[in-house]
Amino acid sequence: MAPWFEQAERRLNMVPWTIPPNLNNEVLRTGATKLGISSAVIPRNVKGCWNLGSCGLGCPTNAKQSMLVTSIPAALNAGARLFYQTRAHKLDIQNGQVKGLLCVPIRLNGDKVSDQTMRVVAKHYVVAGGAINSPALLRRSDAPDPHGLLGARTFLHPVSFSAGIFDERIEGWQGAPQSLYSDHFVHDAPLQGPIGFKVEAAPLHPGMASILMGGHGQRLMTRFQQYPHTQMMLSLMRDGFHPESVGGKVRMHLDGSAVLDYPLTDYVLDGFRRSLLAMAEIQFAAGAKVVRPFHEQSDDYSTWAAAKAAIAAFDMKPLLTGAGSAHVMGGCGMASTEALGVVRPDGVHLASRQPVGARRLGLPDQHRRQPAVVDLWHDQPAGHPTGQAAEWQGRGAGLNSTLITAP
Numbered sequence: 001m002a003p004w005f006e007q008a009e010r011r012l013n014m015v016p017w018t019i020p021p022n023l024n025n026e027v028l029r030t031g032a033t034k035l036g037i038s039s040a041v042i043p044r045n046v047k048g049c050w051n052l053g054s055c056g057l058g059c060p061t062n063a064k065q066s067m068l069v070t071s072i073p074a075a076l077n078a079g080a081r082l083f084y085q086t087r088a089h090k091l092d093i094q095n096g097q098v099k100g101l102l103c104v105p106i107r108l109n110g111d112k113v114s115d116q117t118m119r120v121v122a123k124h125y126v127v128a129g130g131a132i133n134s135p136a137l138l139r140r141s142d143a144p145d146p147h148g149l150l151g152a153r154t155f156l157h158p159v160s161f162s163a164g165i166f167d168e169r170i171e172g173w174q175g176a177p178q179s180l181y182s183d184h185f186v187h188d189a190p191l192q193g194p195i196g197f198k199v200e201a202a203p204l205h206p207g208m209a210s211i212l213m214g215g216h217g218q219r220l221m222t223r224f225q226q227y228p229h230t231q232m233m234l235s236l237m238r239d240g241f242h243p244e245s246v247g248g249k250v251r252m253h254l255d256g257s258a259v260l261d262y263p264l265t266d267y268v269l270d271g272f273r274r275s276l277l278a279m280a281e282i283q284f285a286a287g288a289k290v291v292r293p294f295h296e297q298s299d300d301y302s303t304w305a306a307a308k309a310a311i312a313a314f315d316m317k318p319l320l321t322g323a324g325s326a327h328v329m330g331g332c333g334m335a336s337t338e339a340l341g342v343v344r345p346d347g348v349h350l351a352s353r354q355p356v357g358a359r360r361l362g363l364p365d366q367h368r369r370q371p372a373v374v375d376l377w378h379d380q381p382a383g384h385p386t387g388q389a390a391e392w393q394g395r396g397a398g399l400n401s402t403l404i405t406a407p
Contacts, residue, residue, distance in 0.1 A: 012045040024204060027288075053176065100119050135331040143351070157326040162293050195242065196271075199282070277308060280304065
């Protein structure tokens with residue numbers, strides 16, 4: 001896969017970030033260095049970045065090399081047609097051959113406008129709906145799935161969080177949201193041992209901060225008064241490499257929309273506990289006066305010893321343990337035979353021999369770009385939009401509701 005990663009990174013101008021990190025990220029490097037933990041710079045897909053920090057909300061200067069300014073214009077310049085507010089609903093598969101694609105019109109909020117359909121006929125069909133909606137589209141299409149693998153082994157890099165309160169102003173909403181990381185706890189974890197995790201700084205805009213600070217009402221308002229002085233770390237679990245980490249399963253609602261059932265197992269939650277310990281120690285080493293792990297049983301801790309004892313006593317259970325999802329992967333596993341996966345390494349659908357596999361349909365990989373993060377709660381839909389998704393949990397909007405066909 002290395003040549004294909006390199007090609008994509010050249011196209012998106014993914015290069016190491018040379019501007020000094022904001023304090024939200026620098027805390028990670030400072031604390032890690034004091035503890036002898038390695039850290040490095042995250043490559044970023046930008047051109048002429050103004051270092052404003054609003055990447056996750058939409059780049060106001062188009063410096064972020066998203067599909068909006070790269071692949072979509074390139075496709076249009078090459079003669080492609082783009083249908084917006086259009087959802088890919090079902091592939092018409094006859095005798096193992098894709099004969100067409102049925103599409104439905106939708107509003108910006110994803111609601112279907114009418115029962116009218118549009119039929120698209122093309123030489124090739126590329127499914128690029130992400131790891132949740134790609135298998136959902138194939139399920140709605142009754143695509144061959146002789147071994148029940150479609151939608152299985154869907155991975156999320158489940159995320160834990162820890163807040164640190166400092167005397168100095170951190171102002172985590174300013175500057176590149178994520179520019180440093182540490183793989184120390186990935187490289188230090190054997191594949192067959194406890195789950196490994198990557199440590200980063202978490203983007204800290206008000207909406208996300210209002211969730212990650214924990215609490216509600218007066219308690220949350222009091223914590224928000226510390227917002228300018230708050231630093232937030234996150235840890236991404238390396239799921240999918242252990243028998244006790246088999247990921248989730250994409251299932252279908254009665255209306256044909258997708259839902260991901262991802263159980264937070266004891267194995268994964270053990271990684272959450274160890275990551276909360278690691279992040280708290282790093283934050284205290286960097287000078288935090290208070291550390292607050294993201295857990296319903298958490299309080300504010302003013303010493304590493306107090307935090308360590310409290311985290312060790314947490315009930316690591318779903319809904320008590322604060323969790324997020326960083327990257328949605330899998331769903332249409334890549335393999336050499338249909339007994340092991342859904343698509344071949346070249347993206348061709350194994351059971352029908354149709355070239356329908358693409359983008360994030362294969363094996364889990366550590367992220368090589370700045371991620372978007374959303375909330376994950378046990379047994380509820382979770383994920384984030386990536387690329388030109390034909391649908392997102394049945395309610396695509398914006399670029400996630402586009403369909404591009406070549407003439």
